[in-house]
Amino acid sequence: MISHGRRELQSLADRCDLEEDDEANGWSVDVWRMDEGDVLAAIAVYDAVLAGGTDTDDPVLALLRSDGYDLDALLTDNGSGKDDITRSDLTEYVAACSMIAGEACDLDRMHMPNIPKMARRKSDSGIDVFGVSLATSNALELDVGDHLTIGSVKHTIDTSTSGMRYKLAISLSDAELSAPYLMQQLRVLNGRLLQEGQDRGVASRVYLFLRDFPAEDFITLVGVAVTAPDLEADLDHHVKLLPTVSGAKRTFRKVFLPGLRTVQERCT
């Protein structure tokens, strides 16, 4: 559940203007060309959700400190890492907003397991955004109303988008979205739903998404590639090289964010 900056998130989602593009190898492709207003809205999201966040807010680090561990080595900033993390966090929020707009995800039912990263590098890869809706059925089968949207987000400030496209495709592949990996993510989702007061029976429905994953009618996979507008042609080229897929709906989303290389400097 995203608890902070909800108004800003919804505002950015409302601004999201997705254009459909040509399908590529079984992938639906769309694009969001952000303007300066969108960027300002994205920065507002970042500031609202993460500004002022410190390591002391991190429950893991807090717990370790309380257990007597000296985490100075961990807390030592490693050069350009902080810039990269800030950009990553910001682009993941941008992607989440695009999924509210594009996949009709409900902000109240979205989960972003990889943020806040704050000042520390987190090597965890995989799913960045979950959007889930659950039917109220008691039957232990996926039903109308059950849907899981999985978003994976990558950004690049390199001169080529090749690596980003490759990583995105991999991150949504069967190998990366292995059943055990998905299972552990769904357990977290289930735990959070229960924390939010969701009925145990309904919360357990998240596990039905494991069935024949990714089930065509109940799962949408979204790869969000964020880069600066000057790489649009390069990205268009690489989209054509996406691996051929079938089954569940897969969307490749191109997001062009002006000033991506320095956007972190504008965040609080």
Added chain:
Amino acid sequence: MVAPDFFLSRRQLRRARIQEALGLPRQVNVTMHRNRLLERLVLASDGETEQFDSLSEDTVDTVVSLALAELDESAVDALVVVLLCVKVLAADGQFARLALLAGRLRSLGDLLQVERPFLALATRGLAAALQGQEAKARRLLDERLGVAKSGRALSAPRSREHANDLLMASTIRSVVGQDEDSRFALRAREAALQVADGLLLAFVDCVIAWHDAVSRARPATVLTQSDMTFQAPGLVTYLQKLRIPALYAPQIRAIQGGATRDVDLVVSLPTSSGKTLIAEFRIAAALTRDPGSKAIYVAPYRLLARQVERSFRANLGSVLRLDVQDLGSGFDPTYEGDTQADPDVAICTPERLDALLRLASSSRPGHAAAAALFEGCSVLVFDELQLIGRAGRGPRFELILTRLRAKYPSIRLLGLSAAAQGADDVARWLTGKPALAGARRPTGTLEILWETGGALRQRVSGRAPTTVAELPRKAPVDDAAMLILSLREKYRPVLAVEPSRGAAEGLAKKVMAAAPADGATWRAGLSSSELTTLSTAIQEVKALLGDGHPLAQYMENGIAFHHAGVPTHVLQQIEQLAAARLLRVVCATTTVAEGADLPFRVVVIPHLNFPGSSRQLERDLYLNIIGRAGRANVSVEGIVFVLESAARTLQHVVRASLWSTVMRDRVQGRLTDIAPDPQSMDAWGAYQEMQSQVMAWLGDADNYVDEQAGFLASKTFTFEFGTRRDKRAVVGLFTQALTDLESAGYALAASPYRLTARGESARLTGLSTASVARLEAAVDRGRSGWLQDLVEVDRLTPDLAIQLAQLLFEGVEVFEHSLWLRRNTTTADAKFEALRSFAELQDESHHKAPEFESDVELLAQWILGASYVELARQAPTYSHANSLFGGTVEPKRTSDATEYIGKLTYPASWVWSGVIVLAGDLGQRLPAFLRQAIELGLPTEAATRLVSQGGLTRPAAIAITDLAGDSWAAVRDWLQDPPPDETLPFQLTQLDLARLHELQERVQQDLLM
């Protein structure tokens, strides 16, 4: 969307495991089926259980299948699956399975060592905790996390991922060792949800579930809550020293049901559930509540008795300072003189218990001590109680218990029974209430039938068997050998259970011959210390059986056979090697199959034609046999392969009986099996045994009632739970027995029956009346001659040994194993007729026969100390190579000698005990060592003491007494100041040297008189 077929996936994963065990190519899409079952796992992991052992069989099967499925995937993916399996099993109190998953966790930890050192550490810490090694886990975590001053700490976490991993290590550390507090773990769980780390969440959930379960299952917690006695200081110390981290669910249920309190109770537990530990707790509590009282543990098998004695000595002996003694296994109506002191805890077989019961209500020396044992007994534990329903010994057990309850009603009884066999009726008979039962076996079993057509079919509960593979069949013994050799290394040692000694030895030989090079390959994989252990054991086997004995050669190749014809010392070596997994296969009769706790993962049953009235493997024996596969601490599940028989009478045994789902398992009394007019050897033996029990009852007192047959019958299990017809049959049987006793002069029909003086003596012998009649005459013949010469001897001369052997063959129980009977009768009917003629003193022609002369000579030579090789050389040679002593091949003949002597020594020593009784005053003056001389094959008093008290082997004992003297006094003096080992004029095995040194210490400390 159609719901997945979870049953199919479980079945396929089991199929894959069986294929893997047999080294067959994998024909199952393990990844697909594993992934499909994750939904069931994750749902189970979120389930809330209040009680242990409440998971459905399907869920347990799912979890086990998932935990054992090894895929080509990332270590983290594999780890998260295993962690959730651990969580589910922990919440259900499945500690045996958890301990076995520790190895899987540890190997995953190894894979993660470089990339994620803190995760590897956390995983290893959890693995150690699951194995009950919490202190070790704590030490490891303290050292590697830098909490302890010593040790190599890991460097600080360098990434956020490492920080989460560190939190896992920190979480497991917080619940092992001293702290035992789950608050930190609960906070870690909150953090895991907040940072959305699924692996961290799974790990922490797993730790919380395990910690919660283990806290509820600690012996001290369970016992003190159920029985205040365990708050006594002595027992608090005992529990502290007991290295058992958690009790299994069946044990907890038994304790909560009153197993340790002073009540009569039958506990019906699955095999491998730790029944012995429950008995130990009961004894500890009973003897603490009533200091100075005694406990008796009745174990129906010698191997089981040995295991129980070892186990009790370790805790009851060393911690509670209770004197634990094995009173022996044979029928021996003596008590004082064969033990050093009055034990606190006496371990014996039902036959020995019977002898003591008879002694206690007699006027013979030792009766007061025997009576004191029973009168002071606060608890009697009867193990394997379900054997009451077994043909053969069942009626004996039933009548012994009938007499015990009548004579000593104040003794509280704890009956232990295998759960699968329906002991409720027996429990009601003994305690007035059903057995305390329930709870699943701590580990599982896969049962496979290898059909004659080649299909390997797996038993599936509630459904038709499913095919797991196809392998062509040939002959059962060839197939069994091939199967055993096909099994992968981790499935060894394999136990193959055969119906006879010959079949067990034959299979060992076949395994050896089928792949002679495999032995060298196997040995090459052993460590130097393992090779030393193996060669030390083989050295002992050679010393006992001769260098050329095939068993020694087999053992060098990791193969052994185990049956009652093998000397005890050799059996012990085989058991120890099997326990250390230093054998590939043990081919055994039911000696190992019933009650033994050895690390077999696979059991193979090549033949179904087991001895007994039905001539087939009975369901209750089958259930006991399969209980040997995959015991707790061995593997999460065992595998049993049954080879279908092509014989018309046996081809339906598996599905119609062994795997039957309609058959209700219920222990039933077997007295109705006994025919009042026996027409076969088995039936005759059963009738004689029953008659002996009736005679024993007549002398037990408190039976001066009208209608004695009806009265005694009404106390039996068969009667109480039988049909009207059964009741009539039992009354009729006892009426017949009483009439026969009267007509033979053992009882007097004096309204009611009473024993005559002759009957009083006969009763104490425990022998058949036929034996008693023959022995009485023989004793009379020797009374003024050679028997007088025995008085005060401490060494048997050849002449006396011959006389002794002749006397022993007067017992029907000995004679029935004679060469003469084997060679002179070819059919079962002819054997029975010959035996009946012998029993009724109608035919004495055997005395002049050369085979009988050989019988006497061989038994005499055995008693004089001849080795098995020497006996084999002295035995006659018969032309039929497969017959006993057929052919000239020395190893085969040596094996024949062990089998021949093995069958004689038990009844012969029993007969000798009878002779002592029948000889009256003279019997009292005969040397006490003679019983052991016959049983152990030793000619001197000193040698019997060296074996029985020092544990030395027979050759070593003979060599030492040849040097030191025949009397124990002489040997004791020699042990006070023995010569250096290197100057001994004979060579002892390393094991014997160690035993000798231990004996010297005990003698020098005056611990042995």
